[in-house]
Amino acid sequence: MKNKHFILIMTIGILLIGLSTYKSIEVKADSGFDTSYSSGGSSSSSHSSSGFSSSSSYSSSSYWGSSNYERRDPESWEIISALIVLIVGIIIVFKKAGFKKEDFIKLKEASEKYAEEYKNAQKYAGEQRKEKQKLIEKHIKTDINVFLNDRYLDYLKVQEDWMNFNYEGLREILTDELYNQYKMQLETLKEKNQKNVMKRFKYIGSYILDIYEESERVVIIVELIVSFVDYIEQNGKVVRGKRFKKITHDYLLHFIKNTKTIDKCPNCGAKIEDNKCKYCGSIIPTANNKWLLSKKKSLKQK
Amino acid sequence: MTVEQLIQKDNSFSESGFISKVDNTFIMLLSAIMTDNMPRVKHKISDELYNKYTNYVNELNSKNTRQMYDELNVKSTHINEITEDEENYIIKVLLVSRYMDYLADKTTFKLISGNNTSRVEKDNILTFKKRKNAQTESSARVCPSCGANIDANSTGICPYCGSSYNTESYDWILTDIG
Numbered sequence: 001m002k003n004k005h006f007i008l009i010m011t012i013g014i015l016l017i018g019l020s021t022y023k024s025i026e027v028k029a030d031s032g033f034d035t036s037y038s039s040g041g042s043s044s045s046s047h048s049s050s051g052f053s054s055s056s057s058y059s060s061s062s063y064w065g066s067s068n069y070e071r072r073d074p075e076s077w078e079i080i081s082a083l084i085v086l087i088v089g090i091i092i093v094f095k096k097a098g099f100k101k102e103d104f105i106k107l108k109e110a111s112e113k114y115a116e117e118y119k120n121a122q123k124y125a126g127e128q129r130k131e132k133q134k135l136i137e138k139h140i141k142t143d144i145n146v147f148l149n150d151r152y153l154d155y156l157k158v159q160e161d162w163m164n165f166n167y168e169g170l171r172e173i174l175t176d177e178l179y180n181q182y183k184m185q186l187e188t189l190k191e192k193n194q195k196n197v198m199k200r201f202k203y204i205g206s207y208i209l210d211i212y213e214e215s216e217r218v219v220i221i222v223e224l225i226v227s228f229v230d231y232i233e234q235n236g237k238v239v240r241g242k243r244f245k246k247i248t249h250d251y252l253l254h255f256i257k258n259t260k261t262i263d264k265c266p267n268c269g270a271k272i273e274d275n276k277c278k279y280c281g282s283i284i285p286t287a288n289n290k291w292l293l294s295k296k297k298s299l300k301q302k
Numbered sequence: 303m304t305v306e307q308l309i310q311k312d313n314s315f316s317e318s319g320f321i322s323k324v325d326n327t328f329i330m331l332l333s334a335i336m337t338d339n340m341p342r343v344k345h346k347i348s349d350e351l352y353n354k355y356t357n358y359v360n361e362l363n364s365k366n367t368r369q370m371y372d373e374l375n376v377k378s379t380h381i382n383e384i385t386e387d388e389e390n391y392i393i394k395v396l397l398v399s400r401y402m403d404y405l406a407d408k409t410t411f412k413l414i415s416g417n418n419t420s421r422v423e424k425d426n427i428l429t430f431k432k433r434k435n436a437q438t439e440s441s442a443r444v445c446p447s448c449g450a451n452i453d454a455n456s457t458g459i460c461p462y463c464g465s466s467y468n469t470e471s472y473d474w475i476l477t478d479i480g
Contacts, residue, residue: 033375036400036421177326184333184342185374191337192411215316240373254318294322
């Protein structure tokens with residue numbers, strides 16, 4: 001009996017794995033060196049200014065916010081073919097394993113139990129989603145599309161400031177820690193007389209994946225998909241990456257904002273702007289209540 | 303100990319903030335080794351670790367050699383273990399990084415040994431400690447030596463009197479890399 005169950009579970013498992021991997025996922029300078037380069041590059045160049053062109057259509061996604069990125073859905077024939085393979089596979093296994101009526105009853109009971117658990121999981125996910133929605137309404141005062149667009153502009157600014165070794169610009173948009181990290185990485189580039197060139201940015205889509213509060217700040221995680229040309233040059237010559245090849249990046253961007261407002265200097269009591277007191281010069285890192293980028297991670301590139 | 307249990311004991315702890323700190327400290331340490339600028343990271347690591355890597359850099363300098371960690375990037379960071387002893391909270395972190403690891407001539411950057419064409423992935427276990435009696439850092443940072451207003455996070459050194467800002471009294475510091 002145990003053998004029959006084992007064979008059945010293994011067969012269904014293998015078939016499901018096969019169905020789920022029909023869309024292959026590929027993973028192989030960019031600010032923070034998130035890009036992986038292939039060696040070599042071409043010598044001629046045509047300069048394009050950085051910027052982006054938006055894609056034509058927008059559709060709402062299953063995450064928060066909207067995006068114009070359409071993931072590929074299976075075609076009808078693919079679904080039917082997969083189902084036929086699955087059913088035939090199950091019939092063959094059942095016959096070989098010699099399944100009887102009581103086996104089917106047990107299978108039915110197991111299915112009903114799974115359906116109940118699935119329903120409970122969906123209900124919990126629904127409640128979680130409502131909580132997240134409340135946080136979004138609390139901390140994002142604009143339309144979500146406007147928020148996502150602003151974050152995309154922040155990303156572009158980071159890339160441009162990174163490319164141009166603009167430390168002051170990076171300071172305005174990054175957390176202290178990420179700023180220090182990027183600054184030291186840029187210094188190593190400078191030592192070797194290298195520059196990370198990025199251009200021809202094209203926005204593909206973005207979503208809010210998560211939002212949570214912790215320790216006097218709020219964190220929003222945004223998935224951003226963007227394509228651009230990315231290479232490292234030294235003395236005008238490409239040493240890493242390719243001058244004309246566009247790479248599509250799928251990023252996770254963490255933005256944070258302080259929830260506790262500090263508008264008076266704790267040292268002298270004067271009013272402060274951004275995170276610095278104009279009167280006594282105190283730096284108050286926690287005073288800033290702009291959205292700052294605290295982490296940028298490349299999920300995949302192709 | 304879990305993260306939640308640690309938060310109950312240290313309510314200033316935030317997991318995402320800590321992970322950012324870990325990534326930042328790791329990159330700053332390896333960048334400091336590359337650029338022969340160890341004082342830049344002194345306030346973020348223990349004295350033992352600082353001396354260890356300073357000695358390593360000095361040894362390389364004597365041979366006019368530079369340790370390179372090119373295109374250094376942190377791929378992932380996970381908290382492995384949280385413990386405590388009498389005086390400290392201790393967190394061990396698995397950090398996966400990617401970089402080109404090679405030795406180069408300090409002046410010409412010419413390759414001496416190692417791989418300077420493709421990045422490799424490396425796993426490291428980093429140990430961070432924070433004192434249980436750590437002081438709450440004031441929201442306005444002042445130099446403990448001269449009282450000047452400073453932005454200590456960037457260098458850990460007061461630009462007025464040159465004193466090192468001791469993060470060990472307030473925050474997590476890196477004590478071991480394995």
